[in-house]
Amino acid sequence: MLRLRxxxxxxxxxxxxxxxxxxxxxxxxxxxxxxxxxxLETATRAGWPxxxxxxxxxxxxxxxxxxxxxxxxxxxxxxxxxxxxxxxSARLAAAQMGLTVNGNAQYARQRMSEHGLIPxxxxxxxxxxxxxxxxxxxxxxxxxxxxxxxVEAALDQAHAAGAQRSAxxxxxxxxxxxxYFGWQADQAxxxxxxxxxxxxxxxxxxxxxxxxxxxxxxxxxxxxxxxxAQLRQxxxxxxxxxxxNRVVLASLLGVSPSELADLKARPLPTVAPGLPEQxxxxxxxxxxxxxxxxxxxxxxxxxxxxxxxxxxxxxxxTALAGLSSIDMGKLLTTGSRVFAVTPALHLPIFEGGALxxxxxxxxxxxxxxxxxxxxxxxxxxxxxxxxxLGAEQVAAQxxxxxxxxxxxxxxxxxxxxxxxxxxRDGRETLAAELTLLQQRDAATQLHAQALATDLxxxxxxxxxxxxxxxxETASNAPSPGADHERH
Numbered sequence: 499m500l501r502l503r504x505x506x507x508x509x510x511x512x513x514x515x516x517x518x519x520x521x522x523x524x525x526x527x528x529x530x531x532x533x534x535x536x537x538l539e540t541a542t543r544a545g546w547p548x549x550x551x552x553x554x555x556x557x558x559x560x561x562x563x564x565x566x567x568x569x570x571x572x573x574x575x576x577x578x579x580x581x582x583x584x585x586x587s588a589r590l591a592a593a594q595m596g597l598t599v600n601g602n603a604q605y606a607r608q609r610m611s612e613h614g615l616i617p618x619x620x621x622x623x624x625x626x627x628x629x630x631x632x633x634x635x636x637x638x639x640x641x642x643x644x645x646x647x648x649v650e651a652a653l654d655q656a657h658a659a660g661a662q663r664s665a666x667x668x669x670x671x672x673x674x675x676x677x678y679f680g681w682q683a684d685q686a687x688x689x690x691x692x693x694x695x696x697x698x699x700x701x702x703x704x705x706x707x708x709x710x711x712x713x714x715x716x717x718x719x720x721x722x723x724x725x726x727a728q729l730r731q732x733x734x735x736x737x738x739x740x741x742x743n744r745v746v747l748a749s750l751l752g753v754s755p756s757e758l759a760d761l762k763a764r765p766l767p768t769v770a771p772g773l774p775e776q777x778x779x780x781x782x783x784x785x786x787x788x789x790x791x792x793x794x795x796x797x798x799x800x801x802x803x804x805x806x807x808x809x810x811x812x813x814x815x816t817a818l819a820g821l822s823s824i825d826m827g828k829l830l831t832t833g834s835r836v837f838a839v840t841p842a843l844h845l846p847i848f849e850g851g852a853l854x855x856x857x858x859x860x861x862x863x864x865x866x867x868x869x870x871x872x873x874x875x876x877x878x879x880x881x882x883x884x885x886x887l888g889a890e891q892v893a894a895q896x897x898x899x900x901x902x903x904x905x906x907x908x909x910x911x912x913x914x915x916x917x918x919x920x921x922r923d924g925r926e927t928l929a930a931e932l933t934l935l936q937q938r939d940a941a942t943q944l945h946a947q948a949l950a951t952d953l954x955x956x957x958x959x960x961x962x963x964x965x966x967x968x969x970e971t972a973s974n975a976p977s978p979g980a981d982h983e984r985h
Contacts, residue, residue, distance in 0.1 A: 519809070520806060520809035520810060521806060521809070521857055523803070523806060524799065524802050524806075524861070524864065526799065527795060527799075527864065527868045529792065529795065529868070529871060529872075530872070530875060531779070531782055532778045532779050532781075532782065533777070533778050533779075533781045533782060533875055533878055533879045533882070534778070534875075534876070534879045535773075535777060535778040535781075535879055535882065535883060536778065538773075538883050538886065538887075540771065540772065540773050540886045540887065540890060541770075541771055541772035541773070541890065542772050542773060542774065542775055543770065543771075543772030543773060543774055544774075545774060546774045546780070546784060546959060546960070546962070547956045547959055547960070547961050547962045548962050549961075549962035549963075550564075550962070551671075551956050551961055551962050552564050552671065552675050555675075555767040556767060557764060557767065559678075559761060559762065559764065560674075560675060560678050560679075563674055563678060563747070563751065564671060564674055564675070566751050567670055567671070567674045567750055567751050567752075568667065568670070568671070570751065570752050570753075571670050571750060571751065571752050583659070598635070598636045598637075599633065599634070599635050600633070600634045600636075601632075601633050601634075602630065602631070602632050602633070602634060602820070603630070603631050603632075604629070604630050605627065605628070605629045605630075605826075606627065606628045606629075607625070607626075607627050608625070608626060608627075608628065609624055609625050610623075610624055610625075610626065612624065626824050627824055627825075627826060628822075628823075628824055629821075629822070629823055629824075629826055629829045630820060630821070630822045631820050631821045631822075631829065632818055632819060632820015632821065632822075632836065633818070633819055633820060634816065634817070634818050635816070635817045635818075636814060636815070636816045636817075637814065637815050638812065638813075638814045639812075639813045639814065639815070641810070641813070642806075642807040642810040643803060643807060644803075644804050644807030644808070644810075644812075647800045647801075647803035647804045647807065648800070648804050650800045651797045651800035651801050651804065654793050654794075654796040654797035654800060655793070655794075655797045657789075657793040657796075658789075658790045658791075658793035658794050658797060659790075661786045661787070661789040661790035661793060661963075661965065662786070662787075662790045664786035664789075664963050665786035665787050665790065665963075668786060668957060668960070668961040668963065669957070670750065671957075671961060672953055672954070672956070672957040672961070673746075673750055674747065674750050674751075675953050676950055676953050676954075677743050677746050677747045677750065678743075678747060678761075679766065679946065679949050679950070679953070680739070680743045680946065680950070681740055681743040681744060681747065681761065682763065682764055682766055683766060683942060683943070683945070683946035683949075684736050684737075684739050684740035684743060685740065685763035686763070686765075686766065686942045687736045687939055687942050687943070688733065688736050688737060688740065689763075690935050690938055690939045690942065691729065691732060691733035691736055691939070692733070693931075693935055694729050694732075694733075694932055694935045694936070694939075695726070695729050695730065695733065697928045697931045697932050697935065698722070698725055698726040698729045698932065699726060700924070700928055701722050701725070701726075701925065701928045701929070701932075702719065702722040702723055702725075702726050704722075704923075704924060704925055704928075705718045705719040705721070705722040706719050706722075744758065744761070766942075766945050766946065766949055767949065769889075769948050769949055769952040770893070771886065771889035771890045771892075771893050771951075771952075771955075772886075772889075773882070773886050773955075773959075774959065777882065777959070781878060781882065781959070781960070782875070783964060783965045784959060784960030784963055784964065784965075785874075785878050785959075785960045785963065786960060786963045786965070787874050787877075787878070788871070788874050788875060788878055788965075789963070789965035791867070791870050791871040791874040791875075792871055792965075794867045794870065794871070795864070795867040795868055795871055797867075798860070798863045798864040798866075798867040799864060801860050801863060802857070802860040802861060802863075802864055804860075805853075805856045805857040805859070805860040806857060806860075808846060808853050808856065808857075809846060809853055809857075810846075811843055811844060811845050811846070812843070812844040813841070813842070813843050813844075814841070814842045814844075815839070815840070815841050815842075816838075816839070816840040816841075816842065817837075817838070817839050817840075818836070818837065818838040818839075818840075819835075819836070819837050820835075820836050821834040821835060821836065822834055822836045878958070881958040882955070882958045882959065884958075885951055885954045885955040885958045886955060888951045888954075889948065889951045889952060889955055892944060892947050892948045892951055893948065895944055896941070896944045896945065896948060899937070899940060899941055899944055900941070902937060903934075903937045903938065903941055906930070906933055906934040906937045907934060909930050909933070909934075910927070910930040910931055910933075910934050913926045913927045913929075913930040914927055
């Protein structure tokens with residue numbers, strides 16, 4: 499007996515000595531809390547975009563399209579399904595923590611072999627019944643936080659999926675608004691194109707009369723005909739663009755073009771450039787893609803804790819209480835009681851390098867998540883800066899274009915005055931009118947470009963999103979290129 503105890507003690511000591519050495523706990527990576535926009539000189543705008551930012555354009559028709567898109571768009575439904583899947587994963591991980599209780603009731607009718615280990619003739623029967631009724635309780639002692647870290651990682655993944663859904667919703671909102679205002683710009687340009695065609699037709703008629711009277715050469719009529727054909731070609735291109743925008747808008751809503759309600763032409767809304775104050779600091783919490791990347795970092799850290807906990811022993815306790823009998827009439831008697839208490843200890847002794855490999859993989863996932871976060875922050879800075887500067891550039895172009903437009907309006911007024919006085923014929927007036935219409939078309943295109951840039955800037959600013967990342971997640975911004983430390 500003494501030798502047996504000594505052998506057991508030695509085996510236990512060797513087992514504990516052979517356990518894999520756990521690595522040191524990783525420290526949280528240093529993530530910057532601002533977007534690098536220092537030195538960007540641009541105008542400021544009042545406040546950040548609202549959650550329903552498209553209402554600021556004052557277009558009820560757009561409001562209806564947006565509500566319909568958010569309700570039935572297929573891409574948004576796919577993003578929502580990912581959120582639900584992540585939430586269910588978090589619930590499953592939480593359900594596996596702590597105490598589990600299972601009930602068991604079974605009845606078996608079995609024939610014993612006459613040639614088995616215990617022949618039936620020794621027992622006096624061949625057939626017998628077995629009835630069992632009981633409750634089993636199992637509790638895992640999560641001393642090293644493995645299950646808790648698993649739950650937290652699943653919750654962080656659910657938060658990341660929610661942020662990704664918000665990013666998908668923002669992308670959809672931007673696409674709907676941009677396509678809708680593109681269609682409205684096409685309608686405004688079509689109206690100008692019709693006026694240009696009318697003026698070009700009058701010029702052609704005058705040219706043909708003058709050629710017929712022998713006043714001008716035939717080339718004059720040919721030039722007027724070519725100009726009119728060019729105007730018709732431009733109108734056809736604009737009309738085609740309007741049709742394409744309508745088809746795209748229907749696809750964004752998840753319907754066929756025939757199911758899309760008739761849209762009415764409306765004036766394009768006015769926009770102004772500028773960034774909100776403290777954009778560099780607040781943008782971290784305003785961009786859903788940045789929030790999603792940050793939650794991915796948190797999830798990777800929790801997964802590393804899970805991998806580290808694998809190096810430590812696991813202790814669980816199982817208890818069983820129930821009734822068991824081969825005589826159904828005696829199943830519910832006190833003599834049929836059965837009890838069992840089973841403590842279990844799992845020691846990670848020889849895992850063939852699997853623990854180290856799993857932990858190394860978790861560290862690599864942290865590095866990847868941190869790199870993705872930094873890339874997302876830099877992309878956000880580039881996006882915001884590009885759209886903000888682009889908006890100011892278009893605003894400056896529109897200002898210069900308005901000066902030219904005002905000059906063309908004065909030229910047309912002068913030509914009309916000379917026509918009324920009989921000094922000149924109608925050709926000068928029609929030519930000035932065509933030039934003015936071309937400038938108005940250019941102004942409409944610049945207005946549409948300014949509106950498209952404003953929409954892109956709203957998207958770059960997060961479109962009203964606001965993350966809810968816990969304060970302990972945030973850390974001081976490191977120097978560019980700094981990596982997280984491992985202690």
